[in-house]
Amino acid sequence: SQKIEQNSEALNIQEGKTATLTCNYTNYSPAYLQWYRQDPGRGPVFLLLIRENEKEKRKERLKVTFDTTLKQSLFHITASQPADSATYLCALGDNYGQNFVFGPGTRLSVLP
Amino acid sequence: NAGVTQTPKFQVLKTGQSMTLQCAQDMNHEYMSWYRQDPGMGLRLIHYSVGAGITDQGEVPNGYNVSRSTTEDFPLRLLSAAPSQTSVYFCASSYSGTGSNEQFFGPGTRLTVL
Numbered sequence: 574s575q576k577i578e579q580n581s582e583a584l585n586i587q588e589g590k591t592a593t594l595t596c597n598y599t600n601y602s603p604a605y606l607q608w609y610r611q612d613p614g615r616g617p618v619f620l621l622l623i624r625e626n627e628k629e630k631r632k633e634r635l636k637v638t639f640d641t642t643l644k645q646s647l648f649h650i651t652a653s654q655p656a657d658s659a660t661y662l663c664a665l666g667d668n669y670g671q672n673f674v675f676g677p678g679t680r681l682s683v684l685p
Numbered sequence: 686n687a688g689v690t691q692t693p694k695f696q697v698l699k700t701g702q703s704m705t706l707q708c709a710q711d712m713n714h715e716y717m718s719w720y721r722q723d724p725g726m727g728l729r730l731i732h733y734s735v736g737a738g739i740t741d742q743g744e745v746p747n748g749y750n751v752s753r754s755t756t757e758d759f760p761l762r763l764l765s766a767a768p769s770q771t772s773v774y775f776c777a778s779s780y781s782g783t784g785s786n787e788q789f790f791g792p793g794t795r796l797t798v799l
Contacts, residue, residue, distance in 0.1 A: 582725070605784025616689075616775050616790030617728070624785075662727065666784015670716060670735060673782060677727035 575601040577676035579663060585682045586653055594648040594679045596663035601674070603665035606639050606646050611660045611678065620661075621648075653683045686711050691776050691791035698766040698798045706761040706794050708776030714789070716782040717759040718743070719751065721772040722793075728775065734759055735782060766798045 580595035596606070604625050609617035623630045623639045623646070630637045636649040650657050660678040667673075692707045710717065718733035730743030734753040748770060750762040759778075763770060774794045779786040 577727075603784060607784065607787065609788075614793075616777075616793050617788075618790070619787035622785070622787065664784075664788075666782075668783050668785070670782030673718075673730070673784065673788070675720075675728040677725055 575599070575665070575672070575674050577601075577663065577665065577674060579661075579676045579679045581679060582677075583680045583682065585684060588654060588683055588685050590653055592650040592653045592657065592681055592683070594661050594663075594681065596646040596648065596676055598644050598665055598676075601644075601665055601672075602641075604668045605666045606637075607664045607666065608635075608637060608646075608648050609662040609664060609675075611662060617662055650681075655683045655685050657681065658683050688712065689776055689778055689789050689791035691774075691794050693794060694792065696794060696796050698763070698796065700766060700768060700798060702766050704763050704766065706763075706774055706776075706796075708759045708761065708791060709757050710759075710776075710778040710789070711757065712778060712789065713756060714778035714780055715756065716780065716786075717753065717776065717778045718782070718788075719749070719759070719761045720775045720777065721745065721770075722775060723772050731761065731774075733782060763796075768798045770796065771798045772796060 611617040662678045663676045719731040720728040732751040776791040777788040779788045
């Protein structure tokens with residue numbers, strides 16, 4: 574069965590630094606990879622989507638890479654701020670709508 | 686637009702009781718789904734629907750029933766609650782269930798089964 578791992582359960586970084594979160598997967602060949610943000614007590618909110626034939630995607634301070642050979646995605650937040658503190662989830666999807674899978678998430682804390 | 690709404694926000698049940706978690710969306714999305722979220726395990730898919738009248742099982746369907754009589758509504762029924770069903774439940778919708786579309790989530794229902 575598919576398995577998704579995210580680098581660590583929690584990650585602490587200093588304000589202003591770049592946060593890098595990792596998503597690794599096995600037994601899956603996703604057509605898409607998505608990243609979501611979840612704040613305590615709330616539902617996940619979509620951030621970015623990257624396709625299997627794309628290497629990198631950017632949106633403001635966010636950057637996502639997707640390496641289908643390594644079966645890995647990296648999610649970067651540059652110039653991090655305390656307001657970026659949240660849990661970040663990666664998710665894999667296909668073209669058929671039957672196999673959308675989430676990773677366990679990484680809780681990011683940006684310290685002032 | 687209200688997006689995806691869920692009721693109730695909190696619920697406490699006794700073992701063996703049944704209840705229905707409500708979910709509605711006003712975005713005319715064909716795809717709707719239910720997830721449960723437990724510490725360290727991420728979001729696990731319970732049931733999903735690709736349109737009115739069509740439902741299918743996800744990763745963890747046992748103990749839950751769904752129906753989809755309209756595009757807007759997708760209720761989740763717990764038939765006989767068990768302590769193992771203590772969790773946070775999220776409803777989500779998207780244009781389609783493929784990875785090319787973002788999913789919109791509701792605020793969640795925190796369920797405790799005693």
